[in-house]
Amino acid sequence: MPRLFLGRHAVEAGVLTPGQLRGPGVRRVLRGVYAPASVPLTHELRVEAAGLLLPPGAGGTGRSQATVLGVPLAGALDRVEVLLPEPGRWTMPVGVRVRLAQEVVPGATWRGVPLASAERTAFDVCSRVSKADGVADQDQLARGGLLDPMRFQQWLEDVHDPYVVHARAAALLCDPRAESPQESRVRVLCHDAGLDVVPGVEVRDLAGRFVARLDLAVEEFRVAVEHDGAWHALREELERDRRRLRALRDAGWEVVHVTAGMMREPGAVVDAVRRAIARQTRSSRSV
Incomplete structure (x- = not known):
């Protein structure tokens, strides 16, 4: 069997029976589109399947297009996003999200699937x-x-x-310059609160030696805003994080660690950054 095929074509050609399409040897990727059961189910495979069903002038778009081009914004079971020309009475199977445009301006083509x-x-x-x-x-x-x-x-x-x-x-x-989605979300929170945060700031000591690269920073006040991901279980990673924190403090920076819990209460993030700015301001005045 080919890697991906229309079920009706396989039945018409006598390669498979309708019963075999429902058997363990094949998997349904989208309604009417099948693959051998040994082929892993990925979002890329589902985009290819949708490509077999697209009408003329249509194409992939959104998170699906990003994923097949190397930026994984969609998971295996997320709906495939397609862009269809309007007007028109188009129907696509369950598992496909349809966007409409007066004209689908073509971009690249991926494995035979037109992209917006x-x-x-x-x-x-x-x-x-x-x-x-x-x-x-x-x-x-x-x-x-x-x-x-x-x-x-x-x-x-x-x-x-x-x-x-x-x-x-x-x-x-x-x-x-943003390195992670959560870092971007923290930046939006701070920006909407009137805090001037910048991603990807490099910190160096007085001798010009590299100290750290920060997720986000309020440079004027030397406040670093770092998003804490998964807990670092390895002792070596914990030690490295502690050394980095000490080096930043020695260079005159205060670090705000943003946790997952704080992200559920956006005000907590903004308050923590503002308190850090206030402490840095008082510290600079006392020098």
């Missing part, structure tokens, strides 16, 4: 979600080389979609 332009893909990624999530995903697109932030902002000037306001707000904060 980079700008349309970014619009579909960020226009229907919160600003924090939209910025996080845009940052990943830009960091992965799939989006030019300035070009995207210019492209949005001519868009009149009802969701364009959300996209423009997110586009203004896009920064390819």
